[in-house]
Amino acid sequence: MSPYDFDHADRIVTAAADGEDQAVEAALRPKLLDEFIGQERVREQLSLVLQAARKRGSAPDHVLLSGPPGLGKTTLSMIIAAELNAPIRITSGPAIQHAGDLAAILSSLTEGEVLFLDEIHRMSRPAEEMLYMAMEDFRVDVIVGKGPGATAIPLELPPFTLVGATTRAGLLPPPLRDRFGFTGHMEFYAPAELQRVVHRSATLLDVEIDPAGAAEIAGRSRGTPRIANRLLRRVRDYAQVRHDGVITQEIAAQALQVYEVDARGLDRLDRAVLDALLRLFGGGPVGLSTLAVAVGEEAETVEEVAEPFLVREGLLARTPRGRIATAAAWTHLGLTPPQTQPRGPVPAQGELFDGARDAG
Numbered sequence: 001m002s003p004y005d006f007d008h009a010d011r012i013v014t015a016a017a018d019g020e021d022q023a024v025e026a027a028l029r030p031k032l033l034d035e036f037i038g039q040e041r042v043r044e045q046l047s048l049v050l051q052a053a054r055k056r057g058s059a060p061d062h063v064l065l066s067g068p069p070g071l072g073k074t075t076l077s078m079i080i081a082a083e084l085n086a087p088i089r090i091t092s093g094p095a096i097q098h099a100g101d102l103a104a105i106l107s108s109l110t111e112g113e114v115l116f117l118d119e120i121h122r123m124s125r126p127a128e129e130m131l132y133m134a135m136e137d138f139r140v141d142v143i144v145g146k147g148p149g150a151t152a153i154p155l156e157l158p159p160f161t162l163v164g165a166t167t168r169a170g171l172l173p174p175p176l177r178d179r180f181g182f183t184g185h186m187e188f189y190a191p192a193e194l195q196r197v198v199h200r201s202a203t204l205l206d207v208e209i210d211p212a213g214a215a216e217i218a219g220r221s222r223g224t225p226r227i228a229n230r231l232l233r234r235v236r237d238y239a240q241v242r243h244d245g246v247i248t249q250e251i252a253a254q255a256l257q258v259y260e261v262d263a264r265g266l267d268r269l270d271r272a273v274l275d276a277l278l279r280l281f282g283g284g285p286v287g288l289s290t291l292a293v294a295v296g297e298e299a300e301t302v303e304e305v306a307e308p309f310l311v312r313e314g315l316l317a318r319t320p321r322g323r324i325a326t327a328a329a330w331t332h333l334g335l336t337p338p339q340t341q342p343r344g345p346v347p348a349q350g351e352l353f354d355g356a357r358d359a360g
């Protein structure tokens with residue numbers, strides 16, 4: 001059994017929403033643009049788009065929000081509707097498998113309604129094509145009948161605002177991307193912004209927290225409000241069960257140690273990958289599959305679950321020769337790099353060695 005063996009299925013630091021998140025997120029969502037923390041650029045640009053539309057008394061341009069999960073795309077779409085004083089309909093790309101599904105939604109929209117389409121890059125092709133016309137001309141062609149006798153009946157739609165959200169803007173076909181008048185790119189949040197998110201959520205949850213406690217949680221939240229809110233709830237549990245319920249820096253740090261989220265937001269899987277890379281392979285380069293075997297995980301898990309954050313944090317680099325730990329990785333795990341750290345291009349031999357390890 002690998003010393004790194006563990007179950008990562010319930011990762012506390014995943015940016016994807018779990019069941020508990022969904023239940024409490026509604027209560028924690030900012031309702032208006034002024035309450036929305038961070039994302040200054042998107043907020044300012046969006047505010048202009050919405051104010052101009054209100055002034056003209058017409059529906060604003062369609063809005064595309066792109067960025068990693070948990071940064072507030074759904075929240076912003078609800079804010080757009082609230083700011084326009086319009087109702088909102090929420091659906092997602094995977095829920096629209098046939099053009100008919102989309103036609104049914106579009107034809108039931110009321111004038112000025114906001115249609116939020118999450119994961120818009122996962123819509124089926126025929127639905128996507130129907131959406132082009134709906135976005136541009138507020139019209140769809142409903143096909144009646146089958147085969148040579150099929151006819152297209154044009155259907156007028158009331159003006160509406162589409163808010164599309166995607167984690168993969170690059171996957172959107174250009175004709176779809178071009179039909180959005182405004183695109184907001186969401187960025188990971190700075191620690192000070194997340195500290196405000198934590199503070200705001202604590203107030204809504206009726207939990208007492210001091211600024212250092214909020215900063216401690218923020219620093220471990222991987223730039224993501226959803227993770228910050230989740231860690232806050234776990235720290236609250238700890239503070240209530242083991243102490244008097246007040247969250248201080250010390251309590252937050254103790255609680256997150258219990259949940260194995262370290263000072264930089266790495267969890268057990270992240271640290272296992274780094275630890276193996278440093279201790280077993282001297283900092284690399286080492287092939288992905290070798291590293292995965294060493295930590296007792298599937299290669300895809302290491303590549304898709306652990307590595308993106310390690311790369312983002314500048315702790316690990318992916319190179320054609322294999323994975324390499326950076327100087328910051330040695331420091332983070334409190335280890336001293338060996339004297340002969342690979343510098344510059346690694347000789348072809350390294351490649352062979354790496355391949356041989358992978359083969360074994």
Ligand SMILES: Nc1ncnc2c1ncn2[C@@H]1O[C@H](COP(=O)(O)OP(=O)(O)OP(=O)(O)O)[C@@H](O)[C@H]1O
Pocket residue numbers: 015016017024025026028029030035036037038068069070071072073074075076118197225226229
């Ligand atoms: N700027 C913010 N200020 C305060 N809270 C925020 C902010 N952004 C997000 N949140 C909170 O983070 C949680 C997740 O946000 P949201 O569901 O909008 O993310 P998302 O980007 O739509 O994620 P996904 O793509 O996974 O659906 C919500 O509880 C929301 O209240």
